[in-house]
Amino acid sequence: MIETLGVAFAYPGGQRIRFNDVVVEQGGTLLLRGPSGSGKSTWLALVAGLLTPTAGLLRVASQDMAALGPSARDAWRARHVGFLPQKLHLSDALNVFDNLALAYFAAGVPLDRAAVTQALSALGLDGLGGRKPMQLSGGQAQRVALARALLLHPRVVLADEPTASLDDAACATALQRLQQSAQACGATLVVATHDARVLQALPQAQVLGFHAVAGGVAP
Ligand code: ADP
Numbered sequence: 190m191i192e193t194l195g196v197a198f199a200y201p202g203g204q205r206i207r208f209n210d211v212v213v214e215q216g217g218t219l220l221l222r223g224p225s226g227s228g229k230s231t232w233l234a235l236v237a238g239l240l241t242p243t244a245g246l247l248r249v250a251s252q253d254m255a256a257l258g259p260s261a262r263d264a265w266r267a268r269h270v271g272f273l274p275q276k277l278h279l280s281d282a283l284n285v286f287d288n289l290a291l292a293y294f295a296a297g298v299p300l301d302r303a304a305v306t307q308a309l310s311a312l313g314l315d316g317l318g319g320r321k322p323m324q325l326s327g328g329q330a331q332r333v334a335l336a337r338a339l340l341l342h343p344r345v346v347l348a349d350e351p352t353a354s355l356d357d358a359a360c361a362t363a364l365q366r367l368q369q370s371a372q373a374c375g376a377t378l379v380v381a382t383h384d385a386r387v388l389q390a391l392p393q394a395q396v397l398g399f400h401a402v403a404g405g406v407a408p
């Protein structure tokens with residue numbers, strides 16, 4: 190479950206962004222819709238505890254975010270949030286298997302090698318564990334990032350513009366995979382997008398609207 194009430198945020202020297210309130214039940218799907226620069230990525234960072242709101246209440250998977258100090262927040266995020274950032278943040282210094290293993294180290298959970306192998310297999314990535322991320326296609330890299338995000342059965346999966354570089358067929362498949370994977374572990378799924386195709390592919394999703402920030406400039 191995700192619940193926000195009166196949440197606002199301002200980057201240093203930037204406009205104050207005031208977010209609409211929302212309640213998403215555990216296991217539900219939420220789309221963040223709005224133009225580039227309207228605050229969708231910022232909302233994801235707030236829910237992930239990467240940024241602290243300047244006002245308002247944020248409850249994520251029963252956790253009041255304001256109750257966590259910085260290091261508790263890092264531990265909480267590693268354990269309960271599966272994050273699929275727009276840039277995938279796979280390490281090219283590590284092979285695919287070790288990129289997944291990182292999720293365990295970050296969360297302070299003992300490595301389960303069989304679970305890593307199984308997670309790769311579930312996403313059609315058998316035999317790719319020894320490759321470096323740069324030796325994967327774009328679609329394979331995205332599935333590796335998804336496998337890593339889901340590995341510890343997070344309560345919340347946050348995907349930032351997951352369809353930005355995909356054609357129509359790949360877009361529909363990727364969204365189905367994302368939703369099925371999140372549902373299989375009972376996670377609440379949030380997809381931030383300015384891609385109109387996402388709404389068609391996930392018609393039953395709840396929608397949170399974002400509006401252009403006055404004077405804002407898209408990064
Ligand atoms: P979206 O994801 O909808 O494109 P963002 O959340 O990235 O929107 O950005 C919202 C607003 O905050 C924009 O005006 C953007 O320029 C600004 N912004 C985003 N990231 C930063 C940052 N790190 N520092 C300062 N301003 C930022």
Ligand code: MG
Binds near residue numbers: 349350
């Ligand atoms: Mg964004």
